[in-house]
Amino acid sequence: MNCKQARRLIQENLENSLTAPELSSLRDHLAACPACCREEEELRATLNFIRRALPPALPGSLRQGVLQRIKSEKPAGRIRGFANARRPAVAAAAVLVLLLAGNLLLPVLPVSAPLAEAPAPREQMRTMLQDNEALAVPPRPAAPEESGTLENARLTGKQQVDLRHSSAAQADEAKAANDSRQGRPDFAWRLLLNLLLVPLFIILTWRAVKKGKVV
């Protein structure tokens, strides 16, 4: 047995957990090696000293104190406790929905926004479904504010929803942008959205996972 093995056995022997053959081979080594022998004695003395520690006297008010604090915060306590445990996960899910919605809807919305003043080239960018609907209502060159109120009554339900979704700001921006730069604002919005929401999502997910681990 070398000293390294002996040191391991010395530690285990402090808990008297050695088998008989292990113990006898350790004894043989200790008899021959003064350094290990001293280590054994020192460790044993240290542990014997430490193990004289007595269990401390328990304060009588421990449980009472906890119960009082629980009672004082009782009204919202349980609900808040539950919500606390779940909050990051719920928030992460909400952000994920926003992220998906933003990325899937944004490419569609700016195109369908200037519905009333849509010139011919834009119609090619629409999906087949929207194309069909747009053809059902003949596009007329007019200011969106005026024609919007007039035509709302005649439009189908789905198109009304489309118009409502495309806010005035988006319509203005789309109008301001040239036809050649039509993709740019859309791209900028998506970039901004993703830059904001993706890190938020990662942070929230991380916190949810961390919270789950404690439990």
Next chain:
Amino acid sequence: MLLEDRELVRRCLEGDLFSFDELMRRYERKVYSLAFHMLGNPEDAADLAQEAFLKVYRALPAFRGEALFSTWLFRIVTNSCLDGRRRTRRHPPVISLSRPPGTGESEAPAELPDNSGDPLESYLQTEMQEEIQKLLGQLPPPQRLVLVMRDLEGYSYEEIAAALNISLGTVKSRLNRARLRLRDLYLCQAELFSRPLYLKGKGGAGHEL
């Protein structure tokens, strides 16, 4: 009949505070003792134990029952012990024995150790307990925690591994390192203050007192 922890947890979740009191009664000694040997004084230990029980109560709805309640409880307690943000008192205040219990805060009197025996014996006993705590306090907290749990409180390796969420091998190696370091500290202290750390037997160093 003794109810299982699991059943008590279920009743707690239905709003039964007596069940939570019973759960605390079962574990308060172990929790407090661990906290005491980690922090070195009764005030901080009581604070930590109470905060840990509060955390447990608040987190009960999220306890999924996959582990034993005790494992889960000690995970929270050991986390609190290692929480670096905890402020601890450097110099533990002396407990006033003259102040009648119940005058200051609405506290029940602390259980005092039975000192009815030999006064010299009890003095030496107190002295030695302080020396032990001083020595433990010099270990880095992660090592101290493992050593206290194993060598003072007698937890099994498996219990320690589960509470700290580390492997059995890590528990063993950390414990070995903690013991070696404590040995160094013990020898160093014995050298610096070359006075008897505890006196037993008759004659000899008695006049030093």
